[in-house]
Amino acid sequence: MVKEIEKAGITVVQMANLIPVSKTVGANRMVPTISIPYPLGDPKTPKEEQWKLRYHRVGVALDALATEIEDQTVFEV
Amino acid sequence: MKKGILYLNQFFGQIGGEDKADYAPAIKEGVVGAGLLLNNLLEDAEITHTLICGDNFMGSNQDEAVEKLLGFLEDKEFDIFFAGPAFQAGRYGNACGVICKAVKEKFNVPVITSMHEENPGVDMFKKDVYIFKGGDSAAKMRKDMPKMAKFGNKLLKNEEIKGAEVEGYYPRGIRFEVFLDDETPACDRAIDMLLKKINGEPFVSELPIPELDRVPIAPAIKLADAKIALVTSGGIVPVDNPDKIQSSAATRWGRYSIANLERLGNKAEGAFKTIHAGYDPAAADADPNVVLPLDALKAYEKEGKIGSIHDYYYATVGTGTAEGEAKRMALEIIEYLRNDGVDAVILTSC
Numbered sequence: 001m002v003k004e005i006e007k008a009g010i011t012v013v014q015m016a017n018l019i020p021v022s023k024t025v026g027a028n029r030m031v032p033t034i035s036i037p038y039p040l041g042d043p044k045t046p047k048e049e050q051w052k053l054r055y056h057r058v059g060v061a062l063d064a065l066a067t068e069i070e071d072q073t074v075f076e077v
Numbered sequence: 078m079k080k081g082i083l084y085l086n087q088f089f090g091q092i093g094g095e096d097k098a099d100y101a102p103a104i105k106e107g108v109v110g111a112g113l114l115l116n117n118l119l120e121d122a123e124i125t126h127t128l129i130c131g132d133n134f135m136g137s138n139q140d141e142a143v144e145k146l147l148g149f150l151e152d153k154e155f156d157i158f159f160a161g162p163a164f165q166a167g168r169y170g171n172a173c174g175v176i177c178k179a180v181k182e183k184f185n186v187p188v189i190t191s192m193h194e195e196n197p198g199v200d201m202f203k204k205d206v207y208i209f210k211g212g213d214s215a216a217k218m219r220k221d222m223p224k225m226a227k228f229g230n231k232l233l234k235n236e237e238i239k240g241a242e243v244e245g246y247y248p249r250g251i252r253f254e255v256f257l258d259d260e261t262p263a264c265d266r267a268i269d270m271l272l273k274k275i276n277g278e279p280f281v282s283e284l285p286i287p288e289l290d291r292v293p294i295a296p297a298i299k300l301a302d303a304k305i306a307l308v309t310s311g312g313i314v315p316v317d318n319p320d321k322i323q324s325s326a327a328t329r330w331g332r333y334s335i336a337n338l339e340r341l342g343n344k345a346e347g348a349f350k351t352i353h354a355g356y357d358p359a360a361a362d363a364d365p366n367v368v369l370p371l372d373a374l375k376a377y378e379k380e381g382k383i384g385s386i387h388d389y390y391y392a393t394v395g396t397g398t399a400e401g402e403a404k405r406m407a408l409e410i411i412e413y414l415r416n417d418g419v420d421a422v423i424l425t426s427c
Contacts (some may be wrong), residue, residue: 004407038360
């Protein structure tokens with residue numbers, strides 16, 4: 001899905017936990033998430049902490065969209 | 078009698094389903110669950126121990142998981158290592174590949190697993206691990222396990238291995254020398270192929286070059302005036318799942334308005350939930366924003382970091398979904414993205 005969107009010329013960033021899978025599939029811009037059932041907020045942590053994590057990582061994803069890259073890139077969080 | 082060790086995930090190791098996918102690495106003596114079948118199929122070997130680890134534990138804490146699992150094996154004697162079969166389960170395929178590769182590197186024993194051809198683990202690990210061509214679901218256990226066992230028996234007896242195509246594992250990219258019965262030398266075969274090619278006749282290459290399917294990188298966008306869309310394969314839908322998107326092997330997708338929302342309401346509020354059958358839904362049902370981060374994106378819209386958020390989000394379920402279906406659904410979604418002037422997409426996956 002990520003590849004088809006990019007092929008259509010729409011800039012796309014994939015937020016995923018299994019980054020090696022994203023790489024193999026062929027995503028170009030990637031941002032790691034923290035888990036599979038709760039990618040952007042651990043329910044065992046306070047709401048405020050979940051929000052901070054989510055706000056931060058979505059920010060990284062937006063910056064990834066605004067960054068020119070030459071190769072597949074995993075953006076640091 | 079030779080000794081083997083088998084790796085299983087929480088489900089096949091009989092610990093539990095998705096709610097136990099965070100299960101920390103463990104070792105059990107003897108056979109558990111699916112191991113019984115393998116043990117019965119081995120001729121002059123037995124499974125002495127079973128390693129078990131939750132798929133999410135392995136996915137999110139890979140270094141820790143591998144270290145613990147290898148630690149369990151340090152004082153064990155074994156001649157061969159098996160994992161799976163993993164069928165089309167992406168996380169399980171990843172886990173089987175990771176542990177097989179690590180065991181091979183540390184203990185230098187043969188490692189064998191099995192996966193469906195669409196399991197991403199195949200491309201990730203086929204160079205390092207014997208991965209047998211397997212079915213798409215656990216219903217194929219009785220077909221896939223015997224293939225692993227048969228090959229294991231062969232290796233343990235030091236029988237001649239005849240290469241990927243004959244044995245049934247995915248090619249590892251290792252060239253295998255064979256002498257043809259008719260002894261036609263390579264130069265003659267090459268000229269024969271060339272003549273066939275010139276004459277437009279079909280021929281089969283002896284050295285197929287693997288194709289890497291990569292897409293050109295789309296250009297960076299200017300965030301300040303960009304329209305951003307959210308797309309997810311995490312199965313977030315309105316609570317009544319109006320498009321009846323399937324919980325796995327999805328062929329349908331949905332387009333849902335978020336135009337007047339600050340955040341996604343949860344299942345208890347009668348708003349959004351997940352229908353994805355590949356992970357424990359508790360966290361996503363309690364707060365769907367952990368999968369589809371509308372609340373955070375809204376904050377960036379208010380701050381002026383981005384121009385606007387597309388009025389709709391798009392969702393399907395990415396577990397057991399065939400590549401062809403995923404492609405078709407993406408093309409259908411792209412129509413809407415284009416027509417609505419979307420500049421960029423955040424795609425979240427579980």
